[in-house]
Amino acid sequence: MQPVMINGKPIRIDAETGAGALVDVVKALTGEGSTVASKRLTKMLQKEPRLSSGSKKALINDKGSAIWTAGAHVLIEIGWGCTGREGAQMVAHALEADASLVDEIGHRRHEGLKSQNEVALATHGHAESDCIAGTRCLQLTDLAPQEKYVQLLEREALMQQRNEQLDLLTASVCGEVQA
Numbered sequence: 106m107q108p109v110m111i112n113g114k115p116i117r118i119d120a121e122t123g124a125g126a127l128v129d130v131v132k133a134l135t136g137e138g139s140t141v142a143s144k145r146l147t148k149m150l151q152k153e154p155r156l157s158s159g160s161k162k163a164l165i166n167d168k169g170s171a172i173w174t175a176g177a178h179v180l181i182e183i184g185w186g187c188t189g190r191e192g193a194q195m196v197a198h199a200l201e202a203d204a205s206l207v208d209e210i211g212h213r214r215h216e217g218l219k220s221q222n223e224v225a226l227a228t229h230g231h232a233e234s235d236c237i238a239g240t241r242c243l244q245l246t247d248l249a250p251q252e253k254y255v256q257l258l259e260r261e262a263l264m265q266q267r268n269e270q271l272d273l274l275t276a277s278v279c280g281e282v283q284a
Contacts, residue, residue, distance in 0.1 A: 111199045112136075116180075117165040124174035126165055127183055130196055134187040146173065149186050156182055177202040181210055 109116040109125065111133035117126040131142040131149075150157040150173070159182075160175040175183075177200045184192035193207045 109199050111195050116199065119163065119165050119174060121166075122163070122174075124161075124163065124165075124176055125180050125200070127160060127173040127175055127180065130180050130183050131187055134184060134192045134195065145187075146183070149183065153182075153186070156186075178206065178210070181206055182214075185210060185214060 109118050111130065114129070114133040116129040116133060118124070128139065128142050128146050131137065131146050132139065135142060135145065137145065150160065156175075156179055159179040160173050162171040163174045164171055165174065177197070180200060181193045181196050181202065184194075184196035186192075188195075190207065190211060193210060194204070196202075197204055197207050
């Protein structure tokens with residue numbers, strides 16, 4: 106079996122199961138060291154249950170210590186989570202997976218993000234919904250790694266929501282005083 110490489114970095118693949126090391130994919134796509142990549146991976150697995158349910162801790166080729174491994178589908182999803190479509194395509198190409206899998210995963214992620222926005226609108230109102238929509242738009246256009254911009258959008262949405270609540274409170278107090 107030939108070594109699998111992404112951005113010139115090796116991805117450990119178990120010869121028996123074909124499962125790949127998730128942290129290797131994160132390191133290869135982001136250029137981060139082992140510690141930071143491991144923390145990023147842990148957050149991704151906590152945030153997206155379908156990734157953790159499709160992964161398991163295992164030894165790669167019966168060597169080293171147990172690490173998170175998964176098949177091509179989850180590895181491509183990890184690529185989406187790290188650097189968007191480009192990362193997913195790089196992973197699919199390196200694993201010689203069907204290119205349509207990238208589009209399928211992208212479509213499913215897009216649908217999931219749209220439904221999350223609808224839930225936020227019903228639960229929290231327009232300010233937070235708009236923030237989430239903006240965040241999702243960034244994720245879908247490969248700008249998600251710019252977390253500072255996303256945090257700024259979230260702060261602006263919270264400020265807008267507080268201002269709306271303050272306006273409602275002020276209106277109710279003024280209405281009571283005038284009556």
